[in-house]
Amino acid sequence: MRWGLIGASRIAERVSKALLAIGGQELVGVYSRSEERGRAFAAAQGVAQSYTDLATLLAQCRPDAVYVSSTNELHAAQSLTALEAGCHVLCEKPLAMRLDDAVQMVRQAHSHHRVLATNHHLRASWAHQRLRGLIAEGAVGRVHAVQVSHAVNLPQTLHGWRLNQPEAGGGVVLDILTHDIDLLRYLLQVEPQAIQTVAQHNGLTQGGLEDGAMSIVTFADGTLAHLHQSFVAAHAPTRLDVLGTEGMLSCVQSLTASGVPELTLRNAHGAQAIPVAPNDLHAASVRAFVVACAGQGAPLATGEDGVRALAVALAALEAAASGSRQILRDPVA
Ligand code: NDP
Numbered sequence: 184m185r186w187g188l189i190g191a192s193r194i195a196e197r198v199s200k201a202l203l204a205i206g207g208q209e210l211v212g213v214y215s216r217s218e219e220r221g222r223a224f225a226a227a228q229g230v231a232q233s234y235t236d237l238a239t240l241l242a243q244c245r246p247d248a249v250y251v252s253s254t255n256e257l258h259a260a261q262s263l264t265a266l267e268a269g270c271h272v273l274c275e276k277p278l279a280m281r282l283d284d285a286v287q288m289v290r291q292a293h294s295h296h297r298v299l300a301t302n303h304h305l306r307a308s309w310a311h312q313r314l315r316g317l318i319a320e321g322a323v324g325r326v327h328a329v330q331v332s333h334a335v336n337l338p339q340t341l342h343g344w345r346l347n348q349p350e351a352g353g354g355v356v357l358d359i360l361t362h363d364i365d366l367l368r369y370l371l372q373v374e375p376q377a378i379q380t381v382a383q384h385n386g387l388t389q390g391g392l393e394d395g396a397m398s399i400v401t402f403a404d405g406t407l408a409h410l411h412q413s414f415v416a417a418h419a420p421t422r423l424d425v426l427g428t429e430g431m432l433s434c435v436q437s438l439t440a441s442g443v444p445e446l447t448l449r450n451a452h453g454a455q456a457i458p459v460a461p462n463d464l465h466a467a468s469v470r471a472f473v474v475a476c477a478g479q480g481a482p483l484a485t486g487e488d489g490v491r492a493l494a495v496a497l498a499a500l501e502a503a504a505s506g507s508r509q510i511l512r513d514p515v516a
Contacts, residue, residue: 184208184476187246187270189237189261190253191215191224193340194275194465198250198302199228201466205473212244214261237261241268248298248476250469251275254344255352259284262299266291271298271476273469276361277496278489280352282514285493289486289515300472300482301489303365307467310437310444310459314425315370317457322448323427326371329408330424331363333438334395334416337387346414347389354392356382356499359412363438365484365492367400367408370425375408375495377401377510382503385415398499440464487515 186202188195191213202208210230214237215221221233234240241264248271251261259279262272272292278301279285292299305311318326337345344351345358364375383395395413402408413419421438424431430450437444446457468483475482491514498509 184247184271184473185211185244187211187240187244187249187265188213188230189249189251189265190257191217191220191233192252195224195250195252196228197465198252198469199230201463201469202250203229204466205470208473211246212240214240237264241265241270246270248273248472254348255357256280256350259288262288263291266295266297266299269295269297271472273300273302273472273482274486274489275302276365276489277352277357277493278486279493280357282490282494282497285486285490286514289490292486298472298475298482299486300475301365301484301486301492302465302468303362303484303488303492304440304464304468305362305366305438306369306483307462307464307471308437308444309462310434310446311366311370313446313457313459314423314432314434315372317432317448318370318425319372322430323425323432323450324429326406326425326427328406328426329367329371330422330426331367331408331410331438332419332422333359333363334411334413334419335359335421335439336417336419337414346387346392346394349390349392353390354388354500355394355412355414356380356396356496356503360396360398360410360499361492361496363410363412364400364495365488367402368488368491369484371402371404371406373402373404373406374491374513375400375511376403377508378495378498378502379508380499380502382500383413387415393503396499396503398502400495490515
């Protein structure tokens with residue numbers, strides 16, 4: 184496929200490499216608001232041409248697909264423009280800043296018969312795929328609770344709009360909770376029904392943005408999930424514990440793209456390490472998207488998945504602001 188990259192971002196560097204490694208993919212243009220940044224990105228990543236006007240890129244390069252990795256407030260308008268131009272769209276999370284915009288993206292993709300996917304890359308993890316299988320097989324009996332600790336020490340290289348630009352969708356909830364909610368929907372195969380959240384301000388973020396949050400999510404089958412996201416947690420391994428009536432599955436270091444996951448099953452027979460090899464999550468995510476664009480299956484996380492994760496994140500922010508539990512309704516029903 185011919186690819187347009189919308190956003191000269193850090194994550195686009197990783198995704199560009201993943202795309203070129205697949206074979207048959209051509210990076211025909213990159214859009215950046217800055218001519219200098221766009222040109223430098225194109226030269227470094229093997230993109231044919233850079234543009235400071237998205238319409239010109241779409242008209243001149245005629246990409247089959249675009250990867251949208253601009254800051255969050257730009258995702259919706261840029262994706263809608265690309266869909267209108269006939270492109271398949273792989274969009275970064277959160278899909279949009281407003282639920283209406285995200286729903287419109289899904290509708291536009293359907294009406295133009297294009298694939299819209301959300302880059303919720305944690306679904307691509309072999310550890311998570313194994314975990315999902317074990318849960319479905321009943322390896323821990325009936326799941327009644329999940330604990331997620333996705334607390335990291337945000338690297339200096341990622342400081343910037345995440346920490347000080349509310350209008351660009353900064354803050355730990357839109358950045359990390361969206362991923363964790365999507366992952367729990369994927370693992371448990373059940374929808375969240377309500378969320379309570381308390382946000383925290385440790386002084387890293389500005390402009391009222393939260394740099395820590397704890398939430399309790401109730402799922403439709405009664406499962407309770409406790410989730411912690413943080414930008415200020417030093418030396419903390421990520422953890423994902425699934426508690427069932429017959430045992431427990433623990434996944435350590437699986438929530439960051441560079442982590443080496445360790446999966447353990449604990450039950451009446453003791454603790455058993457489940458072998459899981461680390462894999463390149465972004466490579467697997469874009470590969471699934473490419474296959475979906477060829478008409479063979481669905482992307483790992485669809486546009487609808489992105490809308491649902493966004494709905495929960497927005498409800499979490501509302502819950503934190505109001506101090507009240509938010510009831511969730513299916514935004515794409
Ligand atoms: P970056 O901060 O690297 O880039 C975001 C935008 O900022 C770029 O599109 C670019 O604008 C502009 N920019 C880049 N470098 C500079 C600079 N030196 N000075 C000024 N502006 C600059 O963002 P990320 O790569 O961290 O995130 C981009 C998107 O991807 C976000 O939506 C984020 O949520 C998502 N993301 C998803 C991940 C995942 O695992 N699924 C992981 C990381 C991010 P322009 O295009 O106009 O040049």
